[in-house]
Amino acid sequence: SQQGEEDPQALSIQEGENATMNCSYKTSINNLQWYRQNSGRGLVHLILIRSNEREKHSGRLRVTLDTSKKSSSLLITASRAADTASYFCATDDSGGYQKVTFGTGTKLQVIP
Amino acid sequence: NAGVTQTPKFQVLKTGQSMTLQCAQDMNHEYMSWYRQDPGMGLRLIHYSVGAGITDQGEVPNGYNVSRSTTEDFPLRLLSAAPSQTSVYFCASRRTSGGRDTQYFGPGTRLTVL
Numbered sequence: 001s002q003q004g005e006e007d008p009q010a011l012s013i014q015e016g017e018n019a020t021m022n023c024s025y026k027t028s029i030n031n032l033q034w035y036r037q038n039s040g041r042g043l044v045h046l047i048l049i050r051s052n053e054r055e056k057h058s059g060r061l062r063v064t065l066d067t068s069k070k071s072s073s074l075l076i077t078a079s080r081a082a083d084t085a086s087y088f089c090a091t092d093d094s095g096g097y098q099k100v101t102f103g104t105g106t107k108l109q110v111i112p
Numbered sequence: 113n114a115g116v117t118q119t120p121k122f123q124v125l126k127t128g129q130s131m132t133l134q135c136a137q138d139m140n141h142e143y144m145s146w147y148r149q150d151p152g153m154g155l156r157l158i159h160y161s162v163g164a165g166i167t168d169q170g171e172v173p174n175g176y177n178v179s180r181s182t183t184e185d186f187p188l189r190l191l192s193a194a195p196s197q198t199s200v201y202f203c204a205s206r207r208t209s210g211g212r213d214t215q216y217f218g219p220g221t222r223l224t225v226l
Binding site for chain 2: 031044045088100101103105
């Protein structure tokens with residue numbers, strides 16, 4: 001079963017706007033990762049946040065983690081058409097370092 | 113570095129046939145994994161390896177075998193293909209050293225079982 005559930009399933013915004021995607025998970029985790037997947041391509045690792053961290057930044061990306069609510073959010077600021085892709089969260093559960101479980105993804109469309 | 117490479121890119125099998133999906137990485141990563149992605153879904157872990165000679169099952173291991181004889185290679189074998197195994201298969205390797213934990217994915221193999 002999928003550990004992470006993303007919300008919304010699809011998001012359409014204008015270029016320059018911010019995009020926020022949310023991820024909820026079910027069990028205790030070591031860390032949470034966000035990935036981007038362009039249509040028909042492999043996944044690209046964006047950012048990893050550890051269970052003892054609350055917020056992390058990388059360029060136009062901001063990730064938050066709330067372990068008490070078992071949730072994370074990914075914010076993309078000043079979106080560009082090139083950000084159009086599917087975004088997935090994934091978790092390493094605390095029982096197995098390599099047992100990564102992916103969510104179902106958010107499909108983001110950025111309209112030029 | 114070539115990163116993570118997968119062959120073939122596309123494959124069509126008949127039910128009952130067997131085949132091996134190849135995966136190789138040149139980054140000297142200890143951790144490697146195989147995932148499958150079905151339409152509109154996230155990735156599901158099939159098998160993973162934490163080093164040469166060590167493999168373990170993921171979420172959906174049935175119908176698949178793996179081996180890890182070298183650090184570089186992690187082939188996935190389909191024993192007797194079934195239509196339910198039609199999917200896109202991704203191999204990944206993971207860097208955990210140097211303070212940066214990053215998983216790198218190959219381009220995928222698109223498999224159709226008739």
